Amino acid sequence: MDQSFLIMLSNLLHLQNQLDPTTSLLSDSSSASSSSSSPSSLLTSTSAAPLLFFTIASVLSFISTSRKPRPRSPSSPSPPPSPQFSVAAFRALSTERIWAMEPHLRDSQWRSLYGLSYPVFTTVVEKLKPYIAQSNLSLPSDYAVAMVLSRLSLGLSAKTVANRYSLEPYLVSKITNMVTRLLSTKLYPEFIKIPAGRRRLHETTASFAELTALPNICGAIDNTHVRLHSLPSNLRNSNIYKNSHGFHSVQLQVVSDHKKIFWDVCVKAPGGVDDITHFRDSLLYNRLVSGDIVWEKVVNVKGHAVRPYIVGDWCYPLLSFLLTPFSWNRTGNPAQNTFDEGLMKGRKVVEEAIGLLKGRWRILQDMNVGLSHAPQTIVACCVLHNLCQIAREPEPEVWKEPEESGAVPRLLESEKSYYYFGESLRQVLADDLYQRLSSR
Structure with a gap:
């Protein structure tokens, strides 16, 4: 039994004894004949009934609040992304930690994730940001570009990226198509x-x-x-x-x-x-x-x-x-x-x-x-x-x-x-x- 429940029950019994001292004598009088009981003594013993109901109600309330949560139904919203690939983690890495690292370590880590160094990544983002903004995408531009580059660099499927970023596969495909289309049209004349x-x-x-x-x-x-x-x-x-x-x-x-x-x-x-x-x-x-x-x-x-x-x-x-x-x-x-x-x-x-x-x-x-x-x-x-x-x-x-x-x-x-x-x-x-x- 839960320790906090036992403590609560002990406190309630102690409170009962203080309010109705006759209840503490019940055990001592159990050997007495039933014929010796008077109407006044019965009235005194029933004075603990309200407290008994209060105790029962408290116990039921405790049990209801200590139930395990029900499993999430399939229609419930998806859980938030894992910390490693969440927007918050990406923001922390790209705006705080990234500049505290040695340049060669910073760029090496970025290449392993997105196929290019951080300065080149920011160049891509800055050139695509005006076009991505017009699409009313719910994700930040740099986060969307990073997600697509990780897919292109590592050869990941839309389903794998969706599981990693806790997004729907159709949304990953949509973002991939948008970013690759912008790269192949808006940036093509400048770089090819x-x-x-x-x-x-x-x-x-x-x-x-x-x-x-x-x-x-x-x-x-x-x-x-x-x-x-x-x-x-x-x-x-x-x-x-x-x-x-x-x-x-x-x-x-x-x-x-x-x-x-x-x-x-x-x-x-x-x-x-x-x-x-x-x-x-x-x-x-x-x-x-x-x-x-x-x-x-x-x-x-x-x-x-x-x-x-x-x-x-x-x-x-x-x-x-x-x-x-x-x-x-x-x-x-x-x-x-x-x-x-x-x-x-x-x-x-x-x-x-x-x-x-x-x-x-x-x-x-x-x-x-x-x-x-x-x-x-x-x-x-x-x-x-x-x-x-x-x-x-x-x-x-x-x-x-x-x-x-x-x-x-x-x-x-x-x-x-x-x-x-x-x-x-x-x-x-x-x-x-x-x-x-x-x-x-």
């Missing part, structure tokens, strides 16, 4: 730009020349598959999303500069479409073919005017603005093999950029968002990747891509003039490079 300006173009071509010994390279192009966690029921039996590696995916085409910063991103094709079709459907291809992109920098090589060009592997067609290797297994002459070695050094930059992208934003290793929101999520991760590269964030472990294979793409009739010019240009660059290296 073609190097058309004189200063940036000269810096890019000079850095590629130092790396490859080839003049006027302005970028490297490649394609990668982003695995889909699941497909809608009406598409599960279709092969349109199944790629050559045997899993369902959507395609991401990127062009990278020497700093592994993407200056063009395209997500248009399902995994079952080949790389060259995806390339020809891209806005970049159409702008290059139409002459919409004009690079002013021109280099003279053996009497040939060489404008800036991008480099790719043998899965792409040889064009005047896109140079590819002579062969994939070094079967050319010495000049051609030397050119291929230099070109593949430049192309390696984009391979590493893709590996960093998937290593830093692990949701791209297994895309667990709805198919309709996959493209904007992929582009949002590319924007965040560029932010990290510009800020010189530490590079994570590179994600290893499966080996690519495929035949040389068929040339279109409309591409033949670009092919012949590219073929001539490639040979001139190969002869010039071999001559320069041989004379050293």
Whole structure:
């Protein structure tokens, strides 16, 4: 029995004895004959009845107040978030404790949670805050961005994040879609730009020349598959999303500069479409073919005017603005093999950029968002990747891509003039490079 109940009962009995002393003699008179009892004595003994009722009422009141609480019904509101992921804990970490830490420890902790350092995180929040404010979101802007970044960085599902933050999964999906849409639209023009300006173009071509010994390279192009966690029921039996590696995916085409910063991103094709079709459907291809992109920098090589060009592997067609290797297994002459070695050094930059992208934003290793929101999520991760590269964030472990294979793409009739010019240009660059290296 509860100790506080015993104390209360003892006090009540003590009070009864003080108010009605005759009750203390009841035990002593129990041996007396019942015939000796008088009406007056019975009246005296019944004077304790009100106190007895008071005692019983007190006992019942104590029992009712000491009951265990009833279990929460399913319709009751969800419990507050766990302290580790609550808004209050986030506020304390980001406004008080964070600045008391050593910078390297602070940024390391922030990267482990959200994929980037605290200063870069605040940059993202400040750029998105005006747009998030217009949505009348019930959560603080920085808390919503942090929640989405943790999902992108750690590759978490909406259900896992919902359990962690004590929110409904539909709300986590809604916030994820909003933040990734803002990243892929509002921040894209600022952080993914073609190097058309004189200063940036000269810096890019000079850095590629130092790396490859080839003049006027302005970028490297490649394609990668982003695995889909699941497909809608009406598409599960279709092969349109199944790629050559045997899993369902959507395609991401990127062009990278020497700093592994993407200056063009395209997500248009399902995994079952080949790389060259995806390339020809891209806005970049159409702008290059139409002459919409004009690079002013021109280099003279053996009497040939060489404008800036991008480099790719043998899965792409040889064009005047896109140079590819002579062969994939070094079967050319010495000049051609030397050119291929230099070109593949430049192309390696984009391979590493893709590996960093998937290593830093692990949701791209297994895309667990709805198919309709996959493209904007992929582009949002590319924007965040560029932010990290510009800020010189530490590079994570590179994600290893499966080996690519495929035949040389068929040339279109409309591409033949670009092919012949590219073929001539490639040979001139190969002869010039071999001559320069041989004379050293």
